[in-house]
Amino acid sequence: MSEPIKQDTPAADGERRTFLKAGAAVAGAVVAPGVLLYGVSQARPPEEGASSKQRWGLLIDTTKCGGGCHTCVDACNAENGLDGKTGPQDPQWIRKVDIKDLRTGYVQSLPMMCQHCEHPPCVDVCPTGASMKRADGIVLVDRHICIGCRYCMMACPYKARSFVHEPLTDQNPEVPRGKGCVESCTLCVQRVDRDEQPACVEACTAEGHQAMIFGDLKDPQSAISQALKSVDSVEVRADLGLNTGVRYQGI
Amino acid sequence: MARLANWLRLAVLAGAAALMAAPSLEAVAGADLPKLERGKAEKCVEDTQFMRRNHMDLLKHHRDETLRQGIRTTKHSLKKCVECHASEKTGSVAASKDDFCASCHSYAAVKLDCWDCHATKPGKKPVQQAGQPATSPLMASTPMEGKQ
Amino acid sequence: MSNDFCTDLGQCRTKQFMTLLGIGGVVVLAGLYAFFTLEHHGHVLTGMNNQIVWGLPHVFAVFLIVAASGALNVASIGSVFGKPMYKARAPLSGMLALAMLVGGLAILVLDLGRPDRLVVAMTYYNFKSIFAWNMIFYNGFFAIVGLYLLTLMDRRLKLWSKPVGFIAFLWRLSLTTATGSIFGFIVARSGYNSALMAPMFIIMSFAYGLAIFMVVQSSMYRWNGLRLDENVRRRMKNLLAVFVGASLYFTIVFHLTNLYFAKQWDYERFILLDGGMYTFLFWVVQVFLGGIVPIILLFVPRSKDTEAMCFCFLAPSLVILGGLAQMYVTIIGGQAFPMNMFPGHQVSSSFYDGVVGTYAPTVWEWMLGLGGVGIAFVATVVAVRMFKFMPQDDFTELQMRRSTD
Incomplete structure (x- = not known):
């Protein structure tokens, strides 16, 4: 696993970290692995919640994103247990959107998913508060209190949300999903909480496209903050003033 | 409707109370009590009697903490319950009527909707990248668990 | 008016009443059957999808809810603006409003992805959500209009009908404002x-x-000859x-x-x-x-x-x-x-x-939507039979007005 964005941390050396983690797992019972790992990793301990000192975001370089490439979509489906069907009633958490400038004919391709807004319309409209934003800016659906009214789907300007129309089985234990609730990209919150990158970003990087950078928008030293400082990036539907966590470069 | 949370809790409490009414009762009515597959679990994270009464509160509290705050301790997590208690026959906590969750809940006639969304089986294969255990060692080694 | 005259639906034509009730009941049952089927199989049986997330049931539901608050208008003109002709129609107007709101809300609730969590909708409120406010307005509408009906139909409470009617009037304006805002507030x-x-x-x-009030009213008059x-x-x-x-x-x-x-x-x-x-x-x-x-x-x-x-x-x-x-x-x-x-x-x-x-409503959605209309219909038929909702016009006054018109 390569970690392009964590180069500022002491754990920058991905191999070393992986080795340590594996070693710790083996020796977990005898040595005090927690102490050791807290020392080398930036990951917050599990009993500590998400903090507003961080805000997770994505920078997507559309000039590096290839038309016809669905690596991010496939990785998302595998990680989150989606079957990858694309009928009108099938959920899609991330999709590739092809756009063509009507005046110039310039063609681009980009991944579109929940933009993890600072002011998410889906959270505003949700009657029960099931649609919520975590302290670190990740927008989620609390399925325990989602009543399936779909008003958030009406309100989302990015068409990021899907409704589960059918009963599901064999879910990924880390990603509960089920009939009658609304769902969307979670920024792979289960991975982020253990200091990993979202599946789409990891896959895009592994494929060599490097079109997606994930990181902490509030940490001025993070790779994403550095990149945002040096390139021109935009929000989709910036006119709405939602301050999205996902930004695009090259459109 | 059958799944209303409060009814659920009431019914579970009633069921749990019935279970624990008296040791003598257990001896008398032993034949009627649910026979459950404990899975590979040897010892629960809490006392059995305590769990019978309070597992639903622990789970509810934990679910809100995990989802809303991102607190990922494993001691009271549903995922961990499933990992330990999945039946060795079916690999699930709710696939057959003898499985851990299903047996008691059908005995107490309390319908569960956990399994509409949550997996009833532990993860199929230790996931993710090479060298990365199914659950990060970070997750497994919480101070809370140290108490066990 | 003499007493042997048939003044409301209830006093005559039991057979026809039962027929009406039967038709309404069948429609309601069909709606319930659609609900249980959808609840079991999921919304995969509907024409709704991830593009058209609200479909035909919502068309019926929102129409009924909007019409419900509008039906109360007849009573408001009577109580708030003091027109006797409308005052005579206030009880029927209030009852129709309640019946239609029940029908509309039933559709909305039964169409939820998790209708079993209705209690969640009633206990968790996000006050920034106009939808949550709508739930408060709907529930309040039942209480206020119920009270209003009481003041209209109980002679001892008659004095209260004006202030309560005024509150009901303001409440229904707020309710429809909130209903319209469900759409008005969608920036996307x-x-x-x-x-x-x-x-x-x-x-x-x-x-x-x-319009609905007039159709119901003329049906009632016709029914009674x-x-x-x-x-x-x-x-x-x-x-x-x-x-x-x-x-x-x-x-x-x-x-x-x-x-x-x-x-x-x-x-x-x-x-x-x-x-x-x-x-x-x-x-x-x-x-x-x-x-x-x-x-x-x-x-x-x-x-x-x-x-x-x-x-x-x-x-x-x-x-x-x-x-x-x-x-x-x-x-x-x-x-x-x-x-x-x-x-x-x-x-x-x-x-x-x-x-x-693309959206093509399926038969289940028609059943669910019409089921809500059926609920409003049955509620109306039963209420009209059990209580005196027939407008009691003061004919001498009308006569006078006509001569001066």
Whole structure:
């Protein structure tokens, strides 16, 4: 696993970290692995919640994103247990959107998913508060209190949300999903909480496209903050003033 | 409707109370009590009697903490319950009527909707990248668990 | 009026009453059957999808809810503005309002993805959500209108009918404002996102509610072999014409405003010109059949024989039809039009970006939607039989008025 964005941390050396983690797992019972790992990793301990000192975001370089490439979509489906069907009633958490400038004919391709807004319309409209934003800016659906009214789907300007129309089985234990609730990209919150990158970003990087950078928008030293400082990036539907966590470069 | 949370809790409490009414009762009515597959679990994270009464509160509290705050301790997590208690026959906590969750809940006639969304089986294969255990060692080694 | 005269549905024609109840009951049962089927199999059986997330059930539900608050208008004119002719109709108006609200809400609730979590909807409130406010307004509506009915029907409480009626009037205005704002507050979609939604829904609620009231009223009179007083008829038809005209006015202003904003042109072209079904429903059903034709029917002078039919049944029925079409165009047309995420670009994806959403309601949705109408119908039939909802006009006063008219 390569970690392009964590180069500022002491754990920058991905191999070393992986080795340590594996070693710790083996020796977990005898040595005090927690102490050791807290020392080398930036990951917050599990009993500590998400903090507003961080805000997770994505920078997507559309000039590096290839038309016809669905690596991010496939990785998302595998990680989150989606079957990858694309009928009108099938959920899609991330999709590739092809756009063509009507005046110039310039063609681009980009991944579109929940933009993890600072002011998410889906959270505003949700009657029960099931649609919520975590302290670190990740927008989620609390399925325990989602009543399936779909008003958030009406309100989302990015068409990021899907409704589960059918009963599901064999879910990924880390990603509960089920009939009658609304769902969307979670920024792979289960991975982020253990200091990993979202599946789409990891896959895009592994494929060599490097079109997606994930990181902490509030940490001025993070790779994403550095990149945002040096390139021109935009929000989709910036006119709405939602301050999205996902930004695009090259459109 | 059958799944209303409060009814659920009431019914579970009633069921749990019935279970624990008296040791003598257990001896008398032993034949009627649910026979459950404990899975590979040897010892629960809490006392059995305590769990019978309070597992639903622990789970509810934990679910809100995990989802809303991102607190990922494993001691009271549903995922961990499933990992330990999945039946060795079916690999699930709710696939057959003898499985851990299903047996008691059908005995107490309390319908569960956990399994509409949550997996009833532990993860199929230790996931993710090479060298990365199914659950990060970070997750497994919480101070809370140290108490066990 | 003498006592041997049949003054309400309940005193006569038990057989016909049972037939009506039976028909309504079957429709309600069909709706419940659709609900259980959908609850079991999921919304995969409906025509709704991830593009058109609210479908035919919501068309019926929102129409009933809007018409419910509009039906109360008759009572408000009586209690708040002190018109005796309308006061005589206040109990029927309040009862109809409650019946339709029950029907509309039933559809909304039964269409939820997790209807079993209704208790969650009642216990967890996000006060920034206009939807949550709607739930509060709906529940309050039951309480306030229930109380209002009590003050209207119990002589000892008569004194209270004016203040309670006033509160009910304000409450129903708030309720429809909130209902319109469900759409008005959606920034994402071109078809909504307008402050005009709330007042437009209010004025439309006046028209739909009064239309339904008039149909029910004339059915009741006809059923009992009575003739609605000419004076009453004339006044109500004039009021309906004003409301229908005002609805058309708001519709025109809404679309003219959009036509002025370049970014809304595509949406307007969709609804007004090349939206297929939606364009047809808009021009032919909503505007022509539901607006222009009723106004003509209401204003063109005609013989006494056909007058009652035209004024009290045909014109209001067309208004109801137009109202359903308006809801269909607003709710489903507004979603079918693709969201404009990348202005100036042609957009395509596996998730149907950039294409007009397709929607064809299935039989389950018809059953669910009509089931809600059935609930309102059954509630009305039962209430009319059990209580005195037949308007009790003071004929001497009407006579006097006629002589001075």
